[in-house]
Amino acid sequence: MTGTVYLVGAGPGDPGLLTLRAAELIARADVLVYDALVSPAILERATAPRRIYVGKRGGEHSRTQDEINDVLVELAREHRCVVRLKGGDPFVFGRGGEEALILARAGVPFEVVPGVTAGIAAPAYAGIPVTQRGMAASVAFVTGHEDPTKADTDVDWAHLARGVGTVVFYMGVGRMAENFRRLVEAGRAPDTPAAAIEWGTYPRQRTVTGTLATLPDVAREAGIGAPSLIVVGEVASLREQLAWWDRRPLSGKRIVVTRARAQASEFAAALEALGAETVQFPTVRIVPPADPEPLRRAAAGAGSFHWIVFTSANGVQHFWAALDEGGGDARSLAGVRVCAIGPATAAALKERGVRADLVPGEFVGEAAAEALLAAGPVVGLRILLPRADLARAAVPDRLRAAGADVVEVEAYRTVQDGAGADAVRRMLERGEVDAVTFTAASTVRSFVQLVGAGTGGALVASIGPVTSAAAREAGLQVDIEAAEYTIPGLLAAIRERLGNQSGTA
Known part of the structure; x- marks a missing residue:
């Protein structure tokens, strides 16, 4: 008996953009085959006993596309529900069409579950509508890096330059200057507004703006890297008025949540709703009495x-x-x-x-x-x-x-729990954390035992005086203490201390 392969779009990163059908299949998959750009928060929804990583990042491939095709066919002969999980939409620069053709030729049943593509979602989160009355009546999605071994280009640069309102380049940060040069040579004005969006829809999303003439230098100076999306067109000028995602109170802040895993989700979700990127590091687990x-x-x-x-x-x-x-x-x-x-x-x-x-x-x-x-x-x-x-x-x-x-x-x-202690310690040592939160004295003691008392400049946020006393006793300086000794109180104290308008550009 042959199972079914589901080519599922995971969306651009924000778990809130996952479709209901995708969430259902991820939850009941027998085996999950996933890409590099699938958000870890989405992978946490999976219960599949078997997971296979086939990601491709920065020119490094864990498996070739031919190998991935073979794996999908083989897995369908072993499992009833095979979920091939792709970032964005499987049929928009996701090579989902190639995989579907292989499955069809092999007689393997398959279904396609569309996902929200980054070309629409990332600009929307940056405050840039890809179409706008009076500005852009059309939009083109273009690969930012064609196969360099090809003799000719498949991109009609003249049409993009003069016949399309908004051009969205996927995976184009590395060749931005070259692609912009081609657009200008084909007739697009050098002062056309443009934007580069890094890690679109993630809490760490960053956006820089400029023009065809200036954006490559602006992005390089800002350290914008992959994964990034490039938007070219008059609509990019609307960001200054419409930006919202990276102008929330805690945008650009990375906060470590040390609460027990079973209780951390609500607190982390509240921080993320304010724009923070959370690192869930449960230092303790709650278990029944001995x-x-x-x-x-x-x-x-x-x-x-x-x-x-x-x-x-x-x-x-x-x-x-x-x-x-x-x-x-x-x-x-x-x-x-x-x-x-x-x-x-x-x-x-x-x-x-x-x-x-x-x-x-x-x-x-x-x-x-x-x-x-x-x-x-x-x-x-x-x-x-x-x-x-x-x-x-x-x-x-x-x-x-x-x-x-x-x-x-x-x-x-x-x-004591502490899975991921080494990763948290490295982030702290590199100064990549803005705050570490403690909701009980036990989380303080376990944190110090697992990671140490060095916070690398990160602020220490405590839920109340008992927890604060434990932190000071452990050698930590308490920078934030909730006025009301509750999770909402701690959230309010963090917002008051760290709240800002960071992330704008």
Whole structure:
């Protein structure tokens, strides 16, 4: 039986431009064959047990096109769903047509899933419409580097120069000066506006503008490299008015997120929405307790406590898992008062049908203890604290000193993760990071153990005083601290300190 090969366009880079059909196929592929310009954020969506890289960058090919063709035919004989994932659109300078012909001749079923091509998306993100009433009624997509071994060119330079409103060169930064010279010689005015867009639709996107006469020098001085797209035409002059992608508050900033992988996505997405490029470096993982029995007993006996104090959403999640395992639910907490440290913890409880009776004004353990004491005498009260293995003793010590019977139970553990530590260390050493974020003391300790205390000039951003104290103790200088000890508070503090209009040109 022969499987189906899906020639799928991954779009230009921004995962938000992925089509629904492409996302569906990426998620269910048996094997993924992908190119160099497929965004890592898109590859993270894949669950395929087998992945084959066939990228081509800077003249270096991991495999020849003939070899790629053979691989696709062979894989179709072994798997039901083969996804050939290409940057942009498979039929726009993606050699998808060649691969489709080979598959057709070999009798292999195939489907084509178009993708958003960079020739439209990258200019749009740079604030350049490729067509515009009164400026450009036509657009041509042109390869920026024809095969140098060919005797003749397939490009009609005279027509491009005089008969097309906007010319978009793919992969043309290396031959920009030569291509511009041909356009001018064929009749295009040297003062025609032009733009070079590097890493289009990625957070690191950069755009420089000029004219046919000046842009090659401007791009060289700015260090614009591949992958880049070149736009020639009057529409390039609209960038100054329409630029938006690289004028967001955190555009051009690279920020390391050290939060545990399961929790990092929302924070990273919020930073990226403000324009930042995030490097997800989870220094810790959240795992169940080494011995789950004490948590099970505590959950089973939840009704015997006067108060349960949840210090984090993780504590809620793991306590509820133990509660569910024992056949309990929110009704098991009937008559029990609940304290939640922070709005995220309170929200996690509310999702499970429990409204917190007490949420301290400050989101730290000491404030929780004082709030409990202010709520009434605790002498003789049984108080349960399901929390992390490395949690501080401030809360139970204060409550015990006031006469409470405090039961501490390990709800989860934080263990060191650190995949990618070498890459993060190199970025820091090269001064390529603007900020490193910490959302818990455990992330600080693991970061320093994995990477060291040198940040290469990157600012240290902390979610609150407890985390800041751990950072200072580890030898880090804290530059940013959230006024409200939450992820939104940390986001606001980073925006206030780093927010700028960088990236414009």
